[in-house]
Amino acid sequence: MKNIKTILLSxxxxxxxxxxxxxxxxxLDLSPVDYYGxxxxxxxxxxxxxxxxxIHKHIRDAADQHIFTFGEQRGGIYKSGTATDGNALYGGxxxxxxxxxxxxxxxxxxxxxxxxxxxxxFIERVTNADYVGEAKKKYYLAQAYGLRxxxxxELYRIYGGVPLRLDVEVINGIxxxxxxxxxxxTPKEVMTQIKKDLDTSMEYFGDVTSFDPxxxxxxxxxxxKAATECLMGDVYLWTSKVTTGDNPANPADLAVAKKHxxxxxxxxxxxxxxNFADVFDATNKGNSEVIFAIRYAEGEATNGVGNFTYVVQGxxxxxxxxxxxxxxxxxxxxxxxxxxxxxxxxxxxxLFDEKDERRDATFITSYQKDEDGKLVLWGTHVCxxxxxxxxxxxxxxxxxxxxxxxxxxxxxxAEIANxxxxxxxxxxxxxxxxxxxYGDSEGVWDTAKYAxxxxxxTQNELAILHEKDKEFVQEGQRWWDxxxxxxxxxxxxxxxxxxxxxxxxxxxxxxETESYKxxxxxxxxxxxxxxxxxxTPGYEEAEAAK
Numbered sequence: 001m002k003n004i005k006t007i008l009l010s011x012x013x014x015x016x017x018x019x020x021x022x023x024x025x026x027x028l029d030l031s032p033v034d035y036y037g038x039x040x041x042x043x044x045x046x047x048x049x050x051x052x053x054x055i056h057k058h059i060r061d062a063a064d065q066h067i068f069t070f071g072e073q074r075g076g077i078y079k080s081g082t083a084t085d086g087n088a089l090y091g092g093x094x095x096x097x098x099x100x101x102x103x104x105x106x107x108x109x110x111x112x113x114x115x116x117x118x119x120x121x122f123i124e125r126v127t128n129a130d131y132v133g134e135a136k137k138k139y140y141l142a143q144a145y146g147l148r149x150x151x152x153x154e155l156y157r158i159y160g161g162v163p164l165r166l167d168v169e170v171i172n173g174i175x176x177x178x179x180x181x182x183x184x185x186t187p188k189e190v191m192t193q194i195k196k197d198l199d200t201s202m203e204y205f206g207d208v209t210s211f212d213p214x215x216x217x218x219x220x221x222x223x224x225k226a227a228t229e230c231l232m233g234d235v236y237l238w239t240s241k242v243t244t245g246d247n248p249a250n251p252a253d254l255a256v257a258k259k260h261x262x263x264x265x266x267x268x269x270x271x272x273x274x275n276f277a278d279v280f281d282a283t284n285k286g287n288s289e290v291i292f293a294i295r296y297a298e299g300e301a302t303n304g305v306g307n308f309t310y311v312v313q314g315x316x317x318x319x320x321x322x323x324x325x326x327x328x329x330x331x332x333x334x335x336x337x338x339x340x341x342x343x344x345x346x347x348x349x350x351l352f353d354e355k356d357e358r359r360d361a362t363f364i365t366s367y368q369k370d371e372d373g374k375l376v377l378w379g380t381h382v383c384x385x386x387x388x389x390x391x392x393x394x395x396x397x398x399x400x401x402x403x404x405x406x407x408x409x410x411x412x413x414a415e416i417a418n419x420x421x422x423x424x425x426x427x428x429x430x431x432x433x434x435x436x437x438y439g440d441s442e443g444v445w446d447t448a449k450y451a452x453x454x455x456x457x458t459q460n461e462l463a464i465l466h467e468k469d470k471e472f473v474q475e476g477q478r479w480w481d482x483x484x485x486x487x488x489x490x491x492x493x494x495x496x497x498x499x500x501x502x503x504x505x506x507x508x509x510x511x512e513t514e515s516y517k518x519x520x521x522x523x524x525x526x527x528x529x530x531x532x533x534x535x536t537p538g539y540e541e542a543e544a545a546k
Contacts, residue, residue, distance in 0.1 A: 382474065
Protein backbone atom coordinates (compact mmCIF):
# COMPACT_ATOMS: atom_id res chain seq x y z
CA MET A 1 0.00 0.00 0.00
CA LYS A 2 1.40 3.35 -0.97
CA ASN A 3 0.46 5.01 2.30
CA ILE A 4 1.90 2.19 4.36
CA LYS A 5 5.03 2.22 2.19
CA THR A 6 5.46 5.93 2.83
CA ILE A 7 5.23 5.45 6.56
CA LEU A 8 7.54 2.46 6.65
CA LEU A 9 10.16 3.96 4.37
CA SER A 10 10.26 6.98 6.63
CA UNK A 11 10.65 5.02 9.82
CA UNK A 12 13.07 7.29 11.63
CA UNK A 13 11.10 7.70 14.84
CA UNK A 14 12.31 10.39 17.20
CA UNK A 15 11.96 8.30 20.30
CA UNK A 16 12.29 11.06 22.84
CA UNK A 17 9.33 12.98 21.44
CA UNK A 18 7.46 10.09 19.91
CA UNK A 19 7.23 11.82 16.54
CA UNK A 20 7.48 9.81 13.34
CA UNK A 21 8.16 11.55 10.04
CA UNK A 22 5.90 10.71 7.11
CA UNK A 23 7.84 11.91 4.10
CA UNK A 24 10.00 9.48 2.17
CA UNK A 25 11.55 12.01 -0.23
CA UNK A 26 14.85 12.23 1.65
CA UNK A 27 15.17 8.60 2.66
CA LEU A 28 14.70 7.21 -0.82
CA ASP A 29 18.09 8.63 -1.78
CA LEU A 30 19.88 6.93 1.10
CA SER A 31 21.62 3.59 1.10
CA PRO A 32 19.52 0.73 2.48
CA VAL A 33 20.97 0.91 5.94
CA ASP A 34 19.14 0.09 9.15
CA TYR A 35 19.59 3.38 10.97
CA TYR A 36 18.23 1.88 14.17
CA GLY A 37 20.97 -0.73 14.05
CA UNK A 38 23.73 1.86 14.30
CA UNK A 39 25.53 2.74 17.47
CA UNK A 40 23.32 5.79 17.97
CA UNK A 41 20.27 3.92 19.17
CA UNK A 42 19.09 0.71 20.82
CA UNK A 43 22.02 0.63 23.19
CA UNK A 44 20.59 1.72 26.56
CA UNK A 45 17.60 1.05 28.76
CA UNK A 46 16.73 4.76 28.70
CA UNK A 47 16.32 4.59 24.94
CA UNK A 48 13.95 1.65 25.26
CA UNK A 49 11.90 3.53 27.84
CA UNK A 50 11.85 6.66 25.68
CA UNK A 51 10.75 4.70 22.65
CA UNK A 52 7.88 3.14 24.60
CA UNK A 53 6.89 6.63 25.72
CA UNK A 54 6.77 7.55 22.02
CA ILE A 55 4.52 4.59 21.25
CA HIS A 56 2.10 5.71 23.95
CA LYS A 57 2.21 9.22 22.53
CA HIS A 58 1.07 7.79 19.19
CA ILE A 59 -1.87 6.09 20.92
CA ARG A 60 -2.78 9.50 22.34
CA ASP A 61 -2.61 10.98 18.83
CA ALA A 62 -5.39 8.60 17.80
CA ALA A 63 -7.49 8.84 20.97
CA ASP A 64 -10.18 11.18 19.62
CA GLN A 65 -10.44 9.02 16.51
CA HIS A 66 -10.77 5.88 18.65
CA ILE A 67 -13.43 7.37 20.93
CA PHE A 68 -15.48 9.68 18.74
CA THR A 69 -15.00 8.70 15.09
CA PHE A 70 -14.98 4.93 15.52
CA GLY A 71 -16.69 4.48 18.86
CA GLU A 72 -19.60 6.95 18.81
CA GLN A 73 -20.43 8.81 15.62
CA ARG A 74 -22.21 5.88 13.97
CA GLY A 75 -24.11 4.93 17.12
CA GLY A 76 -27.28 6.96 16.56
CA ILE A 77 -26.55 9.52 19.29
CA TYR A 78 -25.11 12.39 17.21
CA LYS A 79 -27.00 15.17 15.47
CA SER A 80 -26.23 15.98 11.84
CA GLY A 81 -26.72 19.22 9.95
CA THR A 82 -26.60 22.34 12.12
CA ALA A 83 -25.68 22.58 15.80
CA THR A 84 -27.80 24.44 18.31
CA ASP A 85 -25.07 27.07 18.31
CA GLY A 86 -25.45 27.60 14.55
CA ASN A 87 -22.33 25.77 13.33
CA ALA A 88 -22.37 23.20 10.55
CA LEU A 89 -21.74 19.94 12.40
CA TYR A 90 -18.76 17.80 11.44
CA GLY A 91 -18.82 14.15 10.41
CA GLY A 92 -22.23 14.14 8.76
CA UNK A 93 -21.51 11.29 6.36
CA UNK A 94 -20.34 9.09 9.22
CA UNK A 95 -23.33 9.96 11.40
CA UNK A 96 -25.73 9.23 8.51
CA UNK A 97 -23.91 6.02 7.45
CA UNK A 98 -23.18 7.52 4.01
CA UNK A 99 -20.27 5.31 2.93
CA UNK A 100 -18.78 4.44 -0.43
CA UNK A 101 -15.34 4.51 -2.01
CA UNK A 102 -15.49 8.31 -2.23
CA UNK A 103 -16.90 8.81 1.26
CA UNK A 104 -14.91 6.63 3.63
CA UNK A 105 -14.97 8.66 6.83
CA UNK A 106 -11.24 8.07 7.37
CA UNK A 107 -8.38 7.28 5.03
CA UNK A 108 -5.13 5.32 5.21
CA UNK A 109 -6.57 2.77 7.66
CA UNK A 110 -6.89 5.53 10.24
CA UNK A 111 -3.12 6.08 10.21
CA UNK A 112 -2.56 2.94 12.25
CA UNK A 113 0.23 1.40 10.18
CA UNK A 114 2.73 4.03 11.27
CA UNK A 115 1.94 3.11 14.87
CA UNK A 116 2.26 -0.58 14.05
CA UNK A 117 5.63 -0.02 12.33
CA UNK A 118 6.97 1.55 15.51
CA UNK A 119 5.67 -1.27 17.68
CA UNK A 120 7.07 -3.92 15.33
CA UNK A 121 10.46 -2.24 15.41
CA PHE A 122 10.35 -2.10 19.20
CA ILE A 123 9.56 -5.80 19.45
CA GLU A 124 12.37 -6.75 17.10
CA ARG A 125 15.01 -4.60 18.80
CA VAL A 126 14.07 -5.24 22.42
CA THR A 127 13.48 -9.00 22.16
CA ASN A 128 17.20 -9.65 21.86
CA ALA A 129 18.47 -6.66 23.81
CA ASP A 130 21.15 -7.55 26.35
CA TYR A 131 21.35 -4.05 27.83
CA VAL A 132 17.98 -4.27 29.61
CA GLY A 133 17.33 -6.42 32.65
CA GLU A 134 15.19 -9.46 31.95
CA ALA A 135 12.28 -8.35 34.14
CA LYS A 136 12.08 -4.89 32.55
CA LYS A 137 12.50 -6.33 29.07
CA LYS A 138 9.54 -8.64 29.57
CA TYR A 139 7.47 -5.77 30.97
CA TYR A 140 8.14 -3.53 27.98
CA LEU A 141 7.50 -6.35 25.51
CA ALA A 142 4.24 -7.16 27.30
CA GLN A 143 3.17 -3.56 26.69
CA ALA A 144 4.20 -3.72 23.03
CA TYR A 145 2.30 -6.93 22.29
CA GLY A 146 -0.76 -5.64 24.14
CA LEU A 147 -0.76 -2.37 22.20
CA ARG A 148 -0.27 -4.17 18.88
CA UNK A 149 -3.27 -6.36 19.68
CA UNK A 150 -5.25 -3.23 20.61
CA UNK A 151 -4.55 -1.56 17.26
CA UNK A 152 -5.24 -4.68 15.20
CA UNK A 153 -8.49 -5.24 17.10
CA GLU A 154 -9.57 -1.72 16.19
CA LEU A 155 -8.68 -2.39 12.55
CA TYR A 156 -10.50 -5.74 12.68
CA ARG A 157 -13.72 -4.21 13.95
CA ILE A 158 -13.53 -1.37 11.43
CA TYR A 159 -12.41 -3.20 8.27
CA GLY A 160 -12.52 -6.94 8.96
CA GLY A 161 -9.52 -8.29 7.09
CA VAL A 162 -6.54 -5.92 6.88
CA PRO A 163 -2.88 -6.23 5.86
CA LEU A 164 -1.09 -8.11 8.62
CA ARG A 165 2.29 -6.41 8.88
CA LEU A 166 4.34 -7.94 11.70
CA ASP A 167 7.91 -7.29 10.58
CA VAL A 168 10.24 -4.37 9.95
CA GLU A 169 11.98 -5.58 6.82
CA VAL A 170 11.84 -2.12 5.25
CA ILE A 171 13.74 -0.60 8.12
CA ASN A 172 16.21 -3.43 7.80
CA GLY A 173 17.22 -2.11 4.42
CA ILE A 174 14.79 -3.68 1.94
CA UNK A 175 13.43 -0.88 -0.21
CA UNK A 176 12.06 -2.86 -3.15
CA UNK A 177 8.59 -1.26 -3.47
CA UNK A 178 7.07 -4.48 -4.78
CA UNK A 179 7.78 -6.08 -1.42
CA UNK A 180 5.79 -3.37 0.30
CA UNK A 181 2.52 -4.28 -1.35
CA UNK A 182 0.48 -6.40 0.98
CA UNK A 183 -2.99 -7.77 0.45
CA UNK A 184 -5.61 -7.82 3.17
CA UNK A 185 -5.42 -10.92 5.33
CA THR A 186 -8.70 -12.66 6.08
CA PRO A 187 -10.59 -11.67 9.23
CA LYS A 188 -9.82 -15.09 10.70
CA GLU A 189 -6.08 -14.62 10.14
CA VAL A 190 -6.16 -11.18 11.73
CA MET A 191 -8.11 -12.38 14.76
CA THR A 192 -5.78 -15.36 15.19
CA GLN A 193 -2.85 -12.93 15.40
CA ILE A 194 -4.69 -10.65 17.84
CA LYS A 195 -5.31 -13.53 20.22
CA LYS A 196 -1.73 -14.73 19.83
CA ASP A 197 -0.40 -11.26 20.72
CA LEU A 198 -2.68 -11.13 23.75
CA ASP A 199 -1.39 -14.48 24.98
CA THR A 200 2.17 -13.25 24.51
CA SER A 201 1.42 -10.05 26.39
CA MET A 202 -0.02 -12.05 29.30
CA GLU A 203 3.01 -14.36 29.30
CA TYR A 204 5.47 -11.47 29.43
CA PHE A 205 3.55 -9.61 32.15
CA GLY A 206 3.66 -12.74 34.27
CA ASP A 207 2.70 -11.89 37.84
CA VAL A 208 3.25 -8.12 37.45
CA THR A 209 -0.15 -6.71 38.40
CA SER A 210 1.08 -3.24 39.37
CA PHE A 211 0.02 -0.34 37.16
CA ASP A 212 3.41 1.28 37.75
CA PRO A 213 5.98 -1.37 38.69
CA UNK A 214 8.96 0.93 38.06
CA UNK A 215 7.58 4.00 39.85
CA UNK A 216 7.36 6.32 36.89
CA UNK A 217 4.31 8.13 38.25
CA UNK A 218 2.24 7.31 35.19
CA UNK A 219 -1.16 7.21 36.94
CA UNK A 220 -2.39 4.37 34.71
CA UNK A 221 -1.48 6.05 31.43
CA UNK A 222 0.83 3.17 30.41
CA UNK A 223 -0.45 -0.15 29.16
CA UNK A 224 -0.63 -2.74 31.94
CA LYS A 225 -1.54 -6.35 32.57
CA ALA A 226 -5.00 -5.17 33.63
CA ALA A 227 -5.33 -3.40 30.25
CA THR A 228 -4.35 -6.60 28.43
CA GLU A 229 -6.95 -8.54 30.41
CA CYS A 230 -9.58 -5.90 29.61
CA LEU A 231 -8.69 -6.18 25.95
CA MET A 232 -8.93 -9.98 26.16
CA GLY A 233 -12.41 -9.57 27.63
CA ASP A 234 -13.28 -7.10 24.86
CA VAL A 235 -11.93 -9.34 22.08
CA TYR A 236 -13.39 -12.62 23.28
CA LEU A 237 -16.79 -11.09 24.06
CA TRP A 238 -16.80 -9.70 20.52
CA THR A 239 -15.87 -12.97 18.84
CA SER A 240 -18.39 -14.88 20.95
CA LYS A 241 -21.22 -12.85 19.37
CA VAL A 242 -20.04 -11.32 16.08
CA THR A 243 -19.29 -13.07 12.79
CA THR A 244 -16.85 -11.20 10.56
CA GLY A 245 -16.19 -12.63 7.09
CA ASP A 246 -14.61 -16.07 7.42
CA ASN A 247 -14.40 -15.78 11.21
CA PRO A 248 -17.71 -17.05 12.66
CA ALA A 249 -18.94 -16.15 16.13
CA ASN A 250 -17.79 -18.75 18.66
CA PRO A 251 -19.97 -18.90 21.81
CA ALA A 252 -17.18 -20.77 23.63
CA ASP A 253 -15.17 -17.52 23.64
CA LEU A 254 -17.63 -16.14 26.18
CA ALA A 255 -15.99 -18.17 28.96
CA VAL A 256 -12.57 -16.74 28.11
CA ALA A 257 -13.93 -13.21 28.22
CA LYS A 258 -15.56 -13.87 31.58
CA LYS A 259 -12.38 -15.30 33.11
CA HIS A 260 -10.30 -12.24 32.22
CA UNK A 261 -12.93 -9.66 33.14
CA UNK A 262 -13.49 -11.29 36.53
CA UNK A 263 -9.73 -11.22 37.02
CA UNK A 264 -9.67 -7.47 36.30
CA UNK A 265 -12.51 -6.89 38.76
CA UNK A 266 -10.88 -8.92 41.55
CA UNK A 267 -7.09 -8.81 41.22
CA UNK A 268 -5.99 -5.22 40.64
CA UNK A 269 -7.25 -3.27 43.65
CA UNK A 270 -9.88 -1.44 41.61
CA UNK A 271 -12.84 0.28 43.20
CA UNK A 272 -15.57 2.58 41.92
CA UNK A 273 -15.54 6.11 43.31
CA UNK A 274 -18.59 7.18 45.28
CA ASN A 275 -19.21 10.26 43.11
CA PHE A 276 -19.46 9.99 39.32
CA ALA A 277 -18.10 13.47 38.58
CA ASP A 278 -14.97 12.80 40.64
CA VAL A 279 -13.92 10.09 38.18
CA PHE A 280 -13.29 12.79 35.56
CA ASP A 281 -11.81 15.43 37.83
CA ALA A 282 -8.56 16.52 36.18
CA THR A 283 -6.96 16.76 39.62
CA ASN A 284 -7.87 13.12 40.33
CA LYS A 285 -6.09 11.33 37.50
CA GLY A 286 -5.46 7.60 37.72
CA ASN A 287 -8.09 7.12 40.40
CA SER A 288 -9.17 3.74 41.73
CA GLU A 289 -11.63 2.85 38.97
CA VAL A 290 -9.38 3.79 36.04
CA ILE A 291 -7.64 0.95 34.19
CA PHE A 292 -6.10 2.57 31.11
CA ALA A 293 -6.06 6.34 30.56
CA ILE A 294 -4.88 8.67 27.84
CA ARG A 295 -2.94 11.40 29.58
CA TYR A 296 -3.40 15.11 28.88
CA ALA A 297 -1.87 18.08 30.63
CA GLU A 298 -1.80 21.85 30.42
CA GLY A 299 0.94 22.89 28.01
CA GLU A 300 0.83 19.51 26.24
CA ALA A 301 -1.98 17.85 24.28
CA THR A 302 -5.63 18.44 25.24
CA ASN A 303 -8.70 16.32 24.65
CA GLY A 304 -11.58 16.99 22.23
CA VAL A 305 -14.33 17.77 24.75
CA GLY A 306 -14.35 21.47 23.86
CA ASN A 307 -15.81 20.59 20.47
CA PHE A 308 -19.05 19.49 22.20
CA THR A 309 -19.70 22.67 24.20
CA TYR A 310 -20.69 26.09 22.79
CA VAL A 311 -19.24 29.35 21.53
CA VAL A 312 -19.12 32.30 23.87
CA GLN A 313 -21.13 35.02 22.08
CA GLY A 314 -22.61 32.34 19.81
CA UNK A 315 -26.30 31.62 19.28
CA UNK A 316 -26.80 29.86 22.60
CA UNK A 317 -24.89 32.49 24.53
CA UNK A 318 -26.99 35.22 22.92
CA UNK A 319 -30.44 33.64 23.05
CA UNK A 320 -30.31 30.68 25.39
CA UNK A 321 -31.47 30.10 28.94
CA UNK A 322 -30.42 27.70 31.66
CA UNK A 323 -32.84 25.23 33.18
CA UNK A 324 -33.66 27.69 35.98
CA UNK A 325 -34.69 30.38 33.48
CA UNK A 326 -31.64 32.61 33.92
CA UNK A 327 -29.73 33.79 30.85
CA UNK A 328 -26.98 31.54 29.53
CA UNK A 329 -23.99 33.75 30.34
CA UNK A 330 -21.22 31.15 29.86
CA UNK A 331 -22.20 28.74 32.67
CA UNK A 332 -19.20 26.46 32.06
CA UNK A 333 -16.76 29.38 32.14
CA UNK A 334 -15.27 28.47 28.79
CA UNK A 335 -13.95 32.00 28.36
CA UNK A 336 -14.05 31.77 24.56
CA UNK A 337 -12.37 28.35 24.53
CA UNK A 338 -15.28 26.27 23.31
CA UNK A 339 -17.03 25.21 20.11
CA UNK A 340 -19.93 23.04 19.01
CA UNK A 341 -18.72 21.02 16.05
CA UNK A 342 -20.48 17.93 17.42
CA UNK A 343 -23.74 17.62 19.34
CA UNK A 344 -25.61 14.75 20.96
CA UNK A 345 -29.28 14.22 20.19
CA UNK A 346 -31.73 15.43 22.87
CA UNK A 347 -33.08 11.88 23.24
CA UNK A 348 -29.77 10.82 24.80
CA UNK A 349 -30.15 13.47 27.49
CA UNK A 350 -33.80 12.51 27.98
CA LEU A 351 -32.77 8.89 28.57
CA PHE A 352 -31.47 9.90 32.02
CA ASP A 353 -33.74 9.87 35.03
CA GLU A 354 -33.86 13.20 36.83
CA LYS A 355 -32.36 11.60 39.95
CA ASP A 356 -29.47 10.05 38.03
CA GLU A 357 -26.39 12.06 39.06
CA ARG A 358 -24.70 11.18 35.77
CA ARG A 359 -27.10 13.42 33.85
CA ASP A 360 -25.95 16.75 35.23
CA ALA A 361 -22.34 15.55 35.44
CA THR A 362 -22.46 14.82 31.70
CA PHE A 363 -24.70 17.47 30.13
CA ILE A 364 -25.79 21.03 30.57
CA THR A 365 -28.82 21.81 28.43
CA SER A 366 -29.85 25.09 26.85
CA TYR A 367 -33.44 26.27 26.56
CA GLN A 368 -35.53 28.72 24.57
CA LYS A 369 -38.80 30.29 25.61
CA ASP A 370 -41.95 29.61 23.65
CA GLU A 371 -44.65 32.23 23.04
CA ASP A 372 -46.08 31.56 26.48
CA GLY A 373 -42.71 32.09 28.13
CA LYS A 374 -42.28 28.39 28.90
CA LEU A 375 -38.80 26.93 28.71
CA VAL A 376 -38.33 24.44 25.86
CA LEU A 377 -35.27 22.21 25.51
CA TRP A 378 -33.00 23.62 22.84
CA GLY A 379 -29.55 22.02 22.84
CA THR A 380 -27.24 19.59 24.63
CA HIS A 381 -23.75 20.68 25.67
CA VAL A 382 -21.17 18.46 27.33
CA CYS A 383 -19.89 19.35 30.79
CA UNK A 384 -18.23 16.00 31.54
CA UNK A 385 -14.43 15.92 31.75
CA UNK A 386 -13.97 19.66 31.19
CA UNK A 387 -10.45 19.84 32.62
CA UNK A 388 -9.47 22.87 34.67
CA UNK A 389 -9.54 26.62 34.86
CA UNK A 390 -5.88 27.59 34.98
CA UNK A 391 -4.25 30.37 36.95
CA UNK A 392 -5.20 32.88 34.26
CA UNK A 393 -8.84 31.77 34.34
CA UNK A 394 -8.67 29.99 30.99
CA UNK A 395 -10.43 26.70 30.33
CA UNK A 396 -7.89 23.91 29.67
CA UNK A 397 -9.28 20.57 28.44
CA UNK A 398 -6.69 18.44 30.18
CA UNK A 399 -8.92 15.73 31.64
CA UNK A 400 -7.76 12.22 30.79
CA UNK A 401 -9.72 10.11 28.34
CA UNK A 402 -10.47 6.60 29.51
CA UNK A 403 -10.30 3.55 27.28
CA UNK A 404 -11.05 1.15 30.14
CA UNK A 405 -12.45 1.69 33.63
CA UNK A 406 -14.12 -0.59 36.17
CA UNK A 407 -17.80 0.11 35.30
CA UNK A 408 -17.06 -1.07 31.74
CA UNK A 409 -15.85 -4.36 33.24
CA UNK A 410 -19.02 -4.71 35.32
CA UNK A 411 -21.39 -4.03 32.43
CA UNK A 412 -19.45 -6.38 30.16
CA UNK A 413 -19.89 -9.04 32.84
CA ALA A 414 -23.62 -8.21 32.90
CA GLU A 415 -23.74 -8.84 29.15
CA ILE A 416 -21.95 -12.16 29.63
CA ALA A 417 -24.37 -13.10 32.43
CA ASN A 418 -27.26 -12.37 30.09
CA UNK A 419 -25.79 -14.70 27.48
CA UNK A 420 -25.47 -17.36 30.18
CA UNK A 421 -29.08 -16.92 31.30
CA UNK A 422 -27.85 -15.74 34.71
CA UNK A 423 -30.40 -13.13 35.77
CA UNK A 424 -28.85 -12.78 39.21
CA UNK A 425 -25.56 -11.81 37.56
CA UNK A 426 -27.30 -9.32 35.28
CA UNK A 427 -28.91 -7.64 38.30
CA UNK A 428 -25.71 -7.69 40.33
CA UNK A 429 -23.57 -5.90 37.76
CA UNK A 430 -26.16 -3.40 36.54
CA UNK A 431 -26.98 -2.43 40.10
CA UNK A 432 -23.33 -1.88 41.02
CA UNK A 433 -23.49 0.95 38.48
CA UNK A 434 -26.94 2.20 39.43
CA UNK A 435 -26.14 2.45 43.13
CA UNK A 436 -23.65 5.19 42.45
CA UNK A 437 -25.79 6.86 39.80
CA TYR A 438 -28.70 7.25 42.21
CA GLY A 439 -26.81 8.63 45.16
CA ASP A 440 -25.48 5.74 47.18
CA SER A 441 -22.87 8.08 48.65
CA GLU A 442 -25.66 10.23 50.15
CA GLY A 443 -27.56 7.30 51.58
CA VAL A 444 -30.57 7.75 49.30
CA TRP A 445 -30.24 4.57 47.24
CA ASP A 446 -33.74 3.16 47.03
CA THR A 447 -33.49 -0.47 45.94
CA ALA A 448 -37.20 -0.82 45.34
CA LYS A 449 -37.29 2.29 43.16
CA TYR A 450 -33.99 2.26 41.29
CA ALA A 451 -32.58 -1.27 41.25
CA UNK A 452 -32.85 -3.21 38.01
CA UNK A 453 -35.03 -6.31 38.11
CA UNK A 454 -34.04 -8.79 35.42
CA UNK A 455 -36.48 -9.80 32.70
CA UNK A 456 -36.07 -11.86 29.56
CA UNK A 457 -32.99 -11.79 27.35
CA THR A 458 -34.20 -8.85 25.24
CA GLN A 459 -35.17 -6.74 28.24
CA ASN A 460 -31.82 -7.40 29.88
CA GLU A 461 -29.80 -6.68 26.75
CA LEU A 462 -31.55 -3.35 26.21
CA ALA A 463 -31.18 -2.46 29.89
CA ILE A 464 -27.43 -3.10 29.69
CA LEU A 465 -27.20 -1.02 26.51
CA HIS A 466 -29.01 1.92 28.05
CA GLU A 467 -26.98 1.72 31.24
CA LYS A 468 -23.88 1.98 29.08
CA ASP A 469 -25.47 4.83 27.12
CA LYS A 470 -25.67 6.84 30.36
CA GLU A 471 -22.38 5.74 31.90
CA PHE A 472 -20.04 6.08 28.91
CA VAL A 473 -20.87 9.26 27.01
CA GLN A 474 -17.63 10.29 25.26
CA GLU A 475 -15.92 7.00 26.09
CA GLY A 476 -16.23 5.33 22.69
CA GLN A 477 -18.76 2.56 23.36
CA ARG A 478 -22.14 3.10 21.67
CA TRP A 479 -21.35 1.99 18.10
CA TRP A 480 -19.54 -1.15 19.23
CA ASP A 481 -22.36 -1.96 21.65
CA UNK A 482 -25.15 -1.90 19.08
CA UNK A 483 -22.90 -3.74 16.60
CA UNK A 484 -22.13 -6.56 19.09
CA UNK A 485 -25.28 -6.85 21.21
CA UNK A 486 -28.34 -8.74 19.98
CA UNK A 487 -32.10 -8.47 20.40
CA UNK A 488 -32.41 -12.19 21.16
CA UNK A 489 -29.73 -14.70 22.09
CA UNK A 490 -27.87 -15.49 18.87
CA UNK A 491 -30.30 -13.27 16.97
CA UNK A 492 -30.29 -9.98 15.13
CA UNK A 493 -27.71 -7.39 16.19
CA UNK A 494 -29.14 -4.26 17.78
CA UNK A 495 -27.77 -2.02 15.04
CA UNK A 496 -30.49 -3.51 12.80
CA UNK A 497 -33.25 -3.19 15.42
CA UNK A 498 -35.49 -0.13 16.00
CA UNK A 499 -35.35 -0.89 19.73
CA UNK A 500 -31.78 0.46 19.87
CA UNK A 501 -32.69 3.75 18.21
CA UNK A 502 -33.19 6.39 20.90
CA UNK A 503 -35.24 8.51 18.52
CA UNK A 504 -37.96 5.85 18.70
CA UNK A 505 -39.04 6.53 15.11
CA UNK A 506 -39.42 2.89 14.12
CA UNK A 507 -36.18 2.80 12.13
CA UNK A 508 -32.96 0.91 12.90
CA UNK A 509 -29.62 2.69 13.08
CA UNK A 510 -28.59 0.77 9.97
CA UNK A 511 -31.01 -1.13 7.69
CA GLU A 512 -30.19 -4.78 7.11
CA THR A 513 -30.10 -4.11 3.37
CA GLU A 514 -26.94 -2.10 4.07
CA SER A 515 -25.34 -4.61 6.42
CA TYR A 516 -22.11 -4.46 4.40
CA LYS A 517 -21.64 -0.97 5.87
CA UNK A 518 -20.85 -2.47 9.27
CA UNK A 519 -17.30 -2.51 7.90
CA UNK A 520 -15.80 0.68 6.54
CA UNK A 521 -14.76 1.10 2.89
CA UNK A 522 -11.29 1.73 1.47
CA UNK A 523 -10.80 5.04 -0.31
CA UNK A 524 -10.46 5.10 -4.09
CA UNK A 525 -7.02 6.69 -3.92
CA UNK A 526 -5.60 3.67 -2.09
CA UNK A 527 -7.33 1.23 -4.44
CA UNK A 528 -5.82 3.04 -7.44
CA UNK A 529 -2.27 3.07 -6.10
CA UNK A 530 -1.96 -0.36 -4.54
CA UNK A 531 -2.86 -3.34 -6.73
CA UNK A 532 -2.78 -5.72 -3.75
CA UNK A 533 -5.59 -3.97 -1.89
CA UNK A 534 -9.19 -4.92 -2.61
CA UNK A 535 -12.33 -3.09 -1.53
CA THR A 536 -14.21 -4.12 1.60
CA PRO A 537 -16.82 -6.76 0.64
CA GLY A 538 -20.21 -5.42 -0.40
CA TYR A 539 -19.25 -1.95 -1.59
CA GLU A 540 -18.46 -2.82 -5.19
CA GLU A 541 -21.72 -4.77 -5.46
CA ALA A 542 -23.65 -1.84 -4.02
CA GLU A 543 -21.97 0.52 -6.46
CA ALA A 544 -22.80 -1.73 -9.40
CA ALA A 545 -26.43 -1.92 -8.31
CA LYS A 546 -26.93 1.84 -8.42
